[in-house]
Amino acid sequence: MKIVFLVVWKIRRDELEVTFLGTGSSQPSKYRNVTAIYFNLFSNGSLLLDCGEGTLAQLKRRYGMEGAESAVRNLACIWISHIHADHHVGLVRVLTLRRDLLKGVSHDPLIVLGPSQLKRFLDAYQRLEDLDMQFLDNKATTLFSWETFELDNESNKNNELVIERDEDVKNGNLTSCRESCSQGSSKRLKISVTVAKIETFALLNRLKKVLNEAGIERLISFPVVHCPESFGVVLKAADRINSIGKAIPGWKVVYSGDTRPCSEMIEASQGATILIHEATFEDGMAGEAIAKNHSTTKEAIEVGNLAAAYRVILTHFSQRYPKIPVLDEISMHKTCIAFDLMTINLADLHVLPKLIPYLKLLFRTEMLIDNSDDHVEEAGL
Numbered sequence: 001m002k003i004v005f006l007v008v009w010k011i012r013r014d015e016l017e018v019t020f021l022g023t024g025s026s027q028p029s030k031y032r033n034v035t036a037i038y039f040n041l042f043s044n045g046s047l048l049l050d051c052g053e054g055t056l057a058q059l060k061r062r063y064g065m066e067g068a069e070s071a072v073r074n075l076a077c078i079w080i081s082h083i084h085a086d087h088h089v090g091l092v093r094v095l096t097l098r099r100d101l102l103k104g105v106s107h108d109p110l111i112v113l114g115p116s117q118l119k120r121f122l123d124a125y126q127r128l129e130d131l132d133m134q135f136l137d138n139k140a141t142t143l144f145s146w147e148t149f150e151l152d153n154e155s156n157k158n159n160e161l162v163i164e165r166d167e168d169v170k171n172g173n174l175t176s177c178r179e180s181c182s183q184g185s186s187k188r189l190k191i192s193v194t195v196a197k198i199e200t201f202a203l204l205n206r207l208k209k210v211l212n213e214a215g216i217e218r219l220i221s222f223p224v225v226h227c228p229e230s231f232g233v234v235l236k237a238a239d240r241i242n243s244i245g246k247a248i249p250g251w252k253v254v255y256s257g258d259t260r261p262c263s264e265m266i267e268a269s270q271g272a273t274i275l276i277h278e279a280t281f282e283d284g285m286a287g288e289a290i291a292k293n294h295s296t297t298k299e300a301i302e303v304g305n306l307a308a309a310y311r312v313i314l315t316h317f318s319q320r321y322p323k324i325p326v327l328d329e330i331s332m333h334k335t336c337i338a339f340d341l342m343t344i345n346l347a348d349l350h351v352l353p354k355l356i357p358y359l360k361l362l363f364r365t366e367m368l369i370d371n372s373d374d375h376v377e378e379a380g381l
Helices: 002-008 055-073 091-101 116-126 143-159 166-170 175-182 195-213 263-268 283-291 297-306 346-362 371-377
Strands: 017-022 036-040 046-051 075-079 110-114 133-137 216-223 231-237 252-255 274-278 311-315 335-337 342-345
Touching: 017 055, 036 055, 046 055, 046 091, 055 075, 055 091, 075 091, 075 195, 075 216, 091 110, 110 116, 110 195, 116 133, 133 195, 143 195, 143 216, 195 216, 216 263, 231 263, 263 297, 274 297, 283 297, 297 311, 311 346, 335 346, 342 346
Parallel strands: 046 075, 075 110, 110 133, 252 274, 274 311, 311 335
Antiparallel strands: 017 036, 017 342, 036 046, 216 231, 231 252
């Protein structure tokens, strides 16, 4: 907890703002759009975590036309948690806008991270029009994969097996890469390198560079319990140096995607500055949460408690809760509820839990359960 305190102590307002573009599940409703979270890193660019239907429209509502275009133009990457439609259907509109905005300007394709099923969707769409993106499987950004990548990087340096130009991989000019792996002195390490591995290696190198330029030290995907190839993600900012030259730990934000509470989630969230956790169902619907691999409000808060997260922000609510979910007063001392178009600056984290009583008072006449969307929940999204 001491490290978390150091992170939030004297934090600057220009480090990170998190905007919730969609906080509902399954399909858009009158009050909550489907999932998308925008990370504004100010002069360092921006990120998107999930990109449900209507994400671009929500960006325009929040920031205006010019602001939305600036946000899309400055994206460092987009990360998608799993293949369910409410988490990725808005992706194409964001990608095509970025492509059009950067037409005629020197730039690299945007890196899109996601489950392998997403690549099939994007490849099929790109047969219709270019999306100006490169896909990287979330499995390539797990902790184990990053450690393997770093070891391979070190081996390449020591054994002179170096892919010198990302352009060779991007443009399919892999002859020189293959030759560098098969020729040379006996001191070189003998490795069987596939085209897919070369492409992944080059993309990881570029992702690492892009993240570092955005002030992000690590992006780590981890498996969670939902549908096949569902992931959560850890974003860890680089340390900052204070006025006397001492290093202060960078912030850590963890996003659950859709999941049941699980050991992977708790481990990844240890000491998080912010844990953004899905809370699809109220506490009285634990059976449905288990059946559909989602979490209840109480379970999401408990994950935050077990992980000693500084703040827990609940999102991805069932559309049966029009504006505010049913809440238990217990364990709300470090918890907040996300609303569409709500922006949270890291410097304001200390006030978040104080909002709950006022939100409940504001929506006291609307804290009624709407069962009209029960049939949507049956889809298991």
